[in-house]
Amino acid sequence: MRKHVLILRLNVLDVxxxxxxxxxxxxxxxxxxxxxxQAYRLRELERVAAQAEGMGNLLLAARIIEQAAREVGHIFE
Known part of the structure; x- marks a missing residue:
């Protein structure tokens, strides 16, 4: 029995x-x-949000800002 326990322990340690x-x-x-x-993702979100805002798509810009807030762990309110 002890031999089996030792072999099992060695196998577990190997895994x-x-x-x-x-x-x-x-x-x-x-x-x-x-x-x-995360820094890369935030830079990209900032770039895309600015582009969306520049095109007048404020709804998309707001959604991207919300995503950035989630990215850093804060709830968007």
């Missing part, structure tokens, strides 16, 4: 180590994806 490596790899890839960066 945890592999998961940690995969997680680190995926997190490092986020740096290569601009839209994964």
């Amino acid at each position: 945890i180590a592999r998961c940690s490596k995969v997680r680190a790899s995926l997190l490092s890839e986020l740096d290569d994806i601009p839209i994964a960066c």
